[in-house]
Amino acid sequence: MTETESIVYDVVVVGAGPVGENVADRTRAAGLSTAIVEDELVGGECSYWACMPSKALLRPVIARADARRLPGLSQAVRGPLDAEAVLKRRDYMASDWKDDGQVQWLNGVGVDLHRGHGRLTGPRTVLVEGPDSSRTELTARHAVAVCTGTRAALPDLPGLAEVRPWTSREATSARRAPERLIVVGGGVVAVEMATAWQNLGSQVTMLVRGKGLLPRMEPFAGELIAQGLTEAGVDLRTGVSVTSVTREPAAGSGAPDTPAGGGNGTVVAVTDAGERIEAEEILFATGRAPKTDTIGLETVGLDPGSWLSVDDSMRVEGTDWLYAVGDVNHRALLTHQGKYQARIAGAAIAARASGGADEESAAWGAHAATADHGAVPQVVFTDPEA
Known part of the structure; x- marks a missing residue:
C-alpha cells in the first residue's frame, strides 16, 4: 500500500x-x-x-473584417486566411x-x-x-x-460519447479545419467558434434551439451577429433541436484528428423535424x-x-x-x-x-x-x- x-x-x-x-x-x-x-x-x-487559444483563432478573422471595411485597404485583404499560419500562432499563444x-x-x-x-x-x-x-x-x-x-455540459443524447463530439476544448485545439462542422448552441462559445472555423475554411451549420443568438444579451446584439455569421457563409438555423447523433466510420479510419477528441468518419445529426445533417465534426456548446x-x-x-x-x-x-x-x-x-x-x-x-x-x-x-x-x-x- x-x-x-x-x-x-x-x-x-x-x-x-x-x-x-x-x-x-x-x-x-x-x-x-x-x-x-x-x-x-x-x-x-x-x-x-479558452481565452488564449480562442482569441488567437479569432483575432485574424476580426482584423481582416475590419480591414475590408477600410477604403484603400479593403482590396488588399480579399483572399482567404492562411489557416496553417493561424493555427501555428494559436499553438504559440x-x-x-x-x-x-x-x-x-x-x-x-x-x-x-x-x-x-x-x-x-x-x-x-x-x-x-x-x-x-x-x-x-x-x-x-x-x-x-x-x-x-x-x-462543458453535454446533453443526454444516446450514443453521444461514441460520436466523440467537440466541446470548447476540442474547438480551440483542433489541428485542422474540418470540411464541415455542425455547431449546436447559440451562446458565446457557439458564435465565437462558428465565426473562427467558418473563416478558417469549414462550412459551418449552426443549430440553435432558441429563437436567436446570445439570449443573455439585448436581442439586437444577437440579430446583428446572426447577420454577420450568415454573410460569412454560416448556415444558421434557429428553433431547431438535435434528437440524435451518430458517427458513421470511414473506410480505413485511423487516429483522431484533434488532440483531445473528434475522429474520422461522418457525423450525422438528426433534428426534431427529422432532417439529417452531415459533417466531419460536431461541436456541442450547450452550457457549463x-x-x-x-x-x-x-x-x-x-x-x-x-x-x-x-x-x-x-x-x-x-x-x-x-x-x-x-x-x-x-x-x-x-x-x-x-x-x-x-x-x-x-x-x-x-x-x-x-x-x-x-x-x-x-x-x-x-x-x-x-x-x-x-x-x-x-x-x-x-x-x-x-
Missing part, C-alpha cells in the same frame, strides 16, 4: 487556473504558507483551451500546451505545487493522488479554496457544469457536482474555512471576474488568519465582492463584436 505523506500549510488551493493562481498569490503575499493542487496544466482552461512558464511563476512567488487529483477528505484536509500513484495529505490551518472551474463532482464535497456535508453558494468574501455558506472562487460559485463565469473574486478571497483569508480583535469586521469591511452582482463587463469576439 502506498504510504501517505502529510504536509501542513496555512492555505490549500485546489485548482491552478487563473483564479487559483490569484488566490495563492494573495495569500502568499500576506505571509501565509500556500499550496496549490492541479491535475492538468498550471494556468487552467483560460490559458490552454497556448504555449504548445506546456505549463513550464506558469510553474516557474509559482516557484517565484513561493507557492508549492502538488500535481495530481485533489479531493477533500474532511474539514481543512485535501488528499492529492499524484500521477505516479503517490498520496499526499495536505492540511490547511486556515482555509481551503476550491477553484476548479467548470467543464461545475467541476465539483469528484473533489470530496460529500465529506464536508455538501453535494458532489453542485455549484457552491458563497458570501461576499467567497466563503462557502455554513463553513468558516472553505472558500469557492470563480466559476464554481456560479456568480459570473468569466476569467476576469474570477480573478477579481480571487483577490477578494485572498485578502479575506489573510484578514481572518491574522486573528485580530475584530477579524470578521476586517474581512468583511475591506474585502467584499460586489461587482460580480451587477457590473459584469463582457465581450463576444465575433464580427461584429458584442
